Amino acid sequence: MTDFMMLQRRDALKSLLALSAAGALAACVGEGKSEGSAKKLSASPKLSASEMALISAMAQTIIPKTDTAGAVEAGVPAVIQSLFTEWGDDNYRTYWRAGLDNLEQHFLKSGGQAFAKMTPSQQANLLGKYDAKAYGEAGFDDFYKSMKSTIATAYYMSEPGATEELAYEAVPGEWRGCVPLSEFPKTWAT
């Protein structure tokens, strides 16, 4: 057997590659060798307030509040802090820190201020463009795609993400393999 649920994820292979290569990629993350990669990064086992602000702003831009919770309302930033401090190893932390720094530098340059300080429409505009490049050009910024996958996982595994945005049954009771989509129109969270 294999975990088909995992394979079914739209980004499964990409995110696996990103994780396993995290250490190797840490040194050369992001678009080109920007000034970000040359400077000394913090070694703190905790994400700083400014790093958290960047993550929260990007997560909320990717998954905004609509008629259902956005990433922040669903608690995504706290999940990422916990992964970073409790779960990740030093390679993982270096990978994230370098990747976040690269993104911050990019947005400072392209938007003139910290991403977290921008208006929602400016955030959506700049991150949308960055996202299109990350998915359009191989090797442009693999950290970004890995981070986005983590944000998506944290959101869709949260209670509002699983039960309100998507559909979730803790105890389905039965399996049916080929039923009308109209009866179950939303993606199952698990």
Added chain:
Amino acid sequence: MADFDAIVVGSGISGGWVAKELCERGLKVCVLERGKPTKPDRDYSDFLDPWETQHFDRISNDVKKRDFSITGLSYAQKESNRHLWMTDREHPYERLGNQSFTWRRGAHVGGRSLLWGRASYRLSAYDFEVNKADGEGVDWPVRYDDIAPWYDHVEKFAGIAGNRDGLAQLPDGKHFQPAFEHTCAELDLKEKLKTSFPDRHLIMGRVAHLTQPTEEQTALGRGQCQARNRCHHGCSYGAYFSSNAATLPAAERTGNLTLLPNSAVSKLLHDPVENRITGVEIVNTITGVGSTHTAKIIFVNASTIGTTLILQNSATEAYPTGLANSSDQLGRNLMDHIGGSQVGAHVPGHLDRYVTGRRAIGAYIPRYRNYPKQEESYKRGWGYQVYSGRQGWGAPSGVGDGFKAANRAPGPWGIMLDAFGECLPNPNNTVRPHKTKADKWGQPIAVIHLTLGPNEKALMKAAHQDALDILDAAGFDGLYEAQKPSEDSGVFKVRTHEMGTARMGRDPKTSVLNGWNQSHDIPNLFVTDGSFMTSSAVQNPSLTYMAFSARAANHAADLLQEGAL
């Protein structure tokens, strides 16, 4: 006067069955389990919702490096069930050379019966005759007709959900419970195979889940499968077969069972005058205190490699290379099913259909190559486990409302064929005790040598090409090779189906056990875990271990009654 009528070493799938059958025959039985006691309230994590898990329920790299440095992690290992897996740190082993075999083990009462994949297939008449026909290994001392009533016996009690498909290479059971439904993608492929490859059949997987529990099953506290797919966390409904849900409670209620957890067997005690096993020496894994327990008959069910090590570590003057090893076959012929080929495809259409519930088994394409006649340049064949579904959420491109909307609706259908190849018995694939290294209880650790031969390599290459052809001929597109056989054309690392190191045979000179799972050398010694397997076939093996365990236990009880032991 012996302490017990019988001692059973190990409480996993095969040991649980032996204990149940012997207890029901009125024997006083002691089951020794090296792992911890299993308490469902404390140890099962099947009711955790996704947001109740920590870190997406993934085991961290630091823990992986510390505890699973040899085996790595499998799909079934999660943070919340981590305590059920034996760690390489406490239970190390070595592999010769650059080898891929991974030894995944349960660390608790019930063993791997709590963690298994639950696919349940019979071996066929062909499988029991093929060694004789093509000259590999030795002839099975058993034919399908000998074991068929015991397959009936164990299927009825365990509860197997499946269809009666009428295929000679995969015999049907008499007592199947209703099968799970196919997905639309499987139904599509099933139909197309009828014209593209009429000798290849896609059937619903047969699985040890209760879909219509019998009175016998509910009386044990077992309930119907709730389609949660949380099986590797233990099942509070007792809906899939495990020692914990089924055989141990059945043994317990006879009043004849003594279960001793935290009891690792150091050696079996052999009386050279009587040529009998008189008992076992154990060490308590918590206190380190040793003790001896005696019995009239001994069943060793410590899993293939564990059983082999115990027999080897019990060597005496009369049996210098290991108990019951006058044939020199103990520790040889290690087999596992071969992996390393997974081919997926996009299945067009069916976009107005979806699934509900979480089915804990896939579909199956049984063996078809070289069946019933040898036709290819390689011997034997493979079966495909088939996984399918609609794509779920992920991190596709886009941000904002569009991103949410893309994930809210299910994606296209996909299907994947995962080949399980047969492994030939090769006397040079071995399990040996380490000459100097011991575990923390003083037992020499296993050294495992398992390499692919030319037949396994050729077979997996063919399996991979066939998978591509099957999906292509079905008109599916977007074919992708999630795993592709490399130069080695396959791997031993993903199946957890190790077997064969104390094989059955007709001739005591070339086999360890006779056709009743009884040692040729020492009549009151029985082995019914995977080590008895004379060939690997391609089917997931646990159901076969169950049938042989029940048959051997009843035979041993007969012999004891007749005074023959």
